[in-house]
Amino acid sequence: MQEDIAAQVRDRVDAIYRSDSRRVLATLIRLLGDFDLAEEALHDAFATAVEQWAEKGIPANPRAWLISTGRFKAVDRLRKAARFESADGAALDRLEATEMPEQEEEGVEDDRLRLIFTCCHPALSPDAQIALTLREVCGLTTEEVAHAFLTPPPTLAQRIVRAKGKIRDARIPYEIPSRSDLAARLDSVLHVIYLVFNEGYLASSGASLTRADLSVEAIRLGRLLVELLPEPEAMGLLALMLLHEARRRSRTTPAGEMILLEDQDRSLWDRAQIEEGVELVEHALASHRFGPYTLQAAIAALHAEASSATATDWPQIVGLYDVLLRTDPSPVIELNRAAAIAMRDGPEAGLTLIDAILSRGDLADYHLAHAASADLCRRLGRVEDAISAYERALKLATQEPERRFIAQRLRDLR
Amino acid sequence: MKYLCLIYDDEKQWQKFPKDVQDKYMAEYMAFGDSIKKSGQYVGANQLQPSHTATIVRSRNGKVSTTDGPFVETKEQLGGYYLIEAKDLNDAIQVASRIPSARSGSIEVRPIVERNQA
Numbered sequence: 137m138q139e140d141i142a143a144q145v146r147d148r149v150d151a152i153y154r155s156d157s158r159r160v161l162a163t164l165i166r167l168l169g170d171f172d173l174a175e176e177a178l179h180d181a182f183a184t185a186v187e188q189w190a191e192k193g194i195p196a197n198p199r200a201w202l203i204s205t206g207r208f209k210a211v212d213r214l215r216k217a218a219r220f221e222s223a224d225g226a227a228l229d230r231l232e233a234t235e236m237p238e239q240e241e242e243g244v245e246d247d248r249l250r251l252i253f254t255c256c257h258p259a260l261s262p263d264a265q266i267a268l269t270l271r272e273v274c275g276l277t278t279e280e281v282a283h284a285f286l287t288p289p290p291t292l293a294q295r296i297v298r299a300k301g302k303i304r305d306a307r308i309p310y311e312i313p314s315r316s317d318l319a320a321r322l323d324s325v326l327h328v329i330y331l332v333f334n335e336g337y338l339a340s341s342g343a344s345l346t347r348a349d350l351s352v353e354a355i356r357l358g359r360l361l362v363e364l365l366p367e368p369e370a371m372g373l374l375a376l377m378l379l380h381e382a383r384r385r386s387r388t389t390p391a392g393e394m395i396l397l398e399d400q401d402r403s404l405w406d407r408a409q410i411e412e413g414v415e416l417v418e419h420a421l422a423s424h425r426f427g428p429y430t431l432q433a434a435i436a437a438l439h440a441e442a443s444s445a446t447a448t449d450w451p452q453i454v455g456l457y458d459v460l461l462r463t464d465p466s467p468v469i470e471l472n473r474a475a476a477i478a479m480r481d482g483p484e485a486g487l488t489l490i491d492a493i494l495s496r497g498d499l500a501d502y503h504l505a506h507a508a509s510a511d512l513c514r515r516l517g518r519v520e521d522a523i524s525a526y527e528r529a530l531k532l533a534t535q536e537p538e539r540r541f542i543a544q545r546l547r548d549l550r
Numbered sequence: 551m552k553y554l555c556l557i558y559d560d561e562k563q564w565q566k567f568p569k570d571v572q573d574k575y576m577a578e579y580m581a582f583g584d585s586i587k588k589s590g591q592y593v594g595a596n597q598l599q600p601s602h603t604a605t606i607v608r609s610r611n612g613k614v615s616t617t618d619g620p621f622v623e624t625k626e627q628l629g630g631y632y633l634i635e636a637k638d639l640n641d642a643i644q645v646a647s648r649i650p651s652a653r654s655g656s657i658e659v660r661p662i663v664e665r666n667q668a
Contacts, residue, residue, distance in 0.1 A: 306659075308639045
């Protein structure tokens with residue numbers, strides 16, 4: 137009987153940990169003003185919950201209980217440390233003097249935004265922003281983050297320690313950016329989420345084509361951000377991720393070989409994700425304050441809604457690339473636009489554009505530029521040109537499934 | 551909290567500016583200095599002589615060596631600094647972004663170590 141209750145309480149604590157530990161952490165960081173202290177306090181609070189809730193019952197508001205217990209434990213820890221190190225007790229006194237604020241929902245949600253913006257602060261290196269966000273906001277362990285990014289755990293742990301050190305020593309404030317800074321700071325958050333998604337969607341190296349977990353985390357982050365801060369570009373990014381994710385099952389064969397968009401079995405696409413993505417895109421476009429993520433999502437939506445590659449609305453896709461190129465000029469977008477033009481006007485037109493980009497030297501090291509050029513040569517029956525372009529692409533590609541795909545194309549041509 | 555804002559800019563470019571452009575730049579610096587004095591964020595500031603006037607001093611095993619330098623070929627050289635008082639890094643970044651050279655060169659913002667006053 138006694139054991140039954142203990143087991144029930146443990147299950148309940150586990151469930152609360154999964155649903156609320158990040159919220160509790162976000163608030164503890166604000167109250168304690170220190171990441172490490174807040175993490176210790178979080179673990180102390182949950183450990184105490186397992187002990188006390190079995191005896192005294194589960195409190196009416198477990199989250200408020202955890203926050204107040206965590207804060208109490210942290211004060212306790214500081215007090216003990218102060219006794220040994222005879223450090224000045226001023227910070228401790230201040231901490232003890234602050235009243236426990238009422239747990240308003242709004243305040244708690246603000247703390248989650250504070251945590252996101254602090255982890256994605258542009259004064260931290262991009263690598264550190266990603267590692268810190270996955271660890272503190274998503275609750276992944278250092279080992280999990282290290283594994284996902286094929287980084288040795290000690291290197292990643294070091295990166296996180298350094299980032300926390302900079303937050304503390306340079307005094308990066310725990311706050312939601314002011315109106316005037318919001319757009320720039322939001323960009324930095326969106327970029328972190330996008331990089332996490334991309335790493336999951338198309339791993340930059342390694343044996344498998346996707347690392348699904350990272351994409352799932354990125355979408356979870358995207359949802360959280362839209363919920364907390366429904367800005368058009370946040371919606372656009374979430375839409376973009378959903379629309380790509382919807383195609384996941386059709387992108388590889390069961391053996392892990394990649395399948396191009398035009399050859400994918402569209403009945404495998406996740407309709408619910410596509411619908412959600414399309415709705416978000418429309419919402420973002422209607423705001424007239426959208427940017428590159430929304431435009432890319434709009435392109436992905438046109439692909440997702442087409443019944444086949446040939447039935448795709450290529451003129452509108454080219455039009456969207458034109459707008460995208462004006463707002464966010466980059467050779468990779470030019471390359472994608474050229475591929476869309478090849479679909480609209482024929483391979484010759486696309487090839488002319490890709491040759492121009494390559495001759496500028498902009499994408500000379502980008503395997504997909506050579507692969508795109510090779511594909512168009514192949515369609516035009518220019519076998520020799522196709523072979524030499526695929527050979528260049530193969531030399532530059534680092535990811536196994538892509539390499540096998542290019543090698544297969546080469547065998548087919550020879 | 552105090553932050554040191556180190557000003558890096560292309561000093562060759564600066565020397566090539568005609569007198570009126572240099573004067574305009576200096577006027578902007580004066581206005582910036584006044585604005586942070588008024589807001590109470592100014593602690594100290596100095597413009598440095600060009601980098602060719604720099605001397606590197608090292609003491610190794612009690613032996614002092616003095617050399618001309620630094621001979622590092624970089625596009626931007628340390629040309630001066632502001633020491634400011636700011637609430638936090640965001641506040642310091644806000645101040646640094648208004649230093650005239652932020653538009654042409656770059657500003658390195660470094661927090662100052664604060665010793666506990668016993």
